[in-house]
Amino acid sequence: PSNRSQITFSAAYNVWKVMNCREPGGLGYATYACPDHPDQVTHIPKTCKSRFCSVCAKIQVDKWVADMNRLFPNCPYFHITFTVPSQFRILLFEKRSLLNAVFSAGAQTLL
Structure with a gap:
């Protein structure tokens, strides 16, 4: 197909x-x-x-x-990678506006 x-x-x-x-x-x-x-x-x-x-x-x-x-x-500094669970990737692909909230949440985990 x-x-x-x-x-x-x-x-x-x-x-x-x-x-x-x-x-x-x-x-x-x-x-x-x-x-x-x-x-x-x-x-x-x-x-x-x-x-x-x-x-x-x-x-x-x-x-x-x-x-x-x-x-x-x-x-000195280091690199951190945040991942998104596979169940949410389609949603984030379709609604790009949600990415900012996801990255903000990731950043808050470091503060």
Whole structure:
């Protein structure tokens, strides 16, 4: 059976972008040429810039890490992961507005 009806437009679009990343026939390309040497043309394929793309995401993650490192105080810290029971994940997926309350509750457990 097909699950196509359960795939959101956003998910399908991101898959398409990743599959066509750096493909001149997919996302297109920029062409650069020197006016003095019109026979010397360079085509640069466009990138998807999707966080799901192993190449593009790495660039974005490195930038994000650098930005975050500027925000964090220069002291030891640790990372904590909060999980949501599987029974609630569908509800949170459908009602994104509830995520703030869930994260706030998680933060309160540390205070």
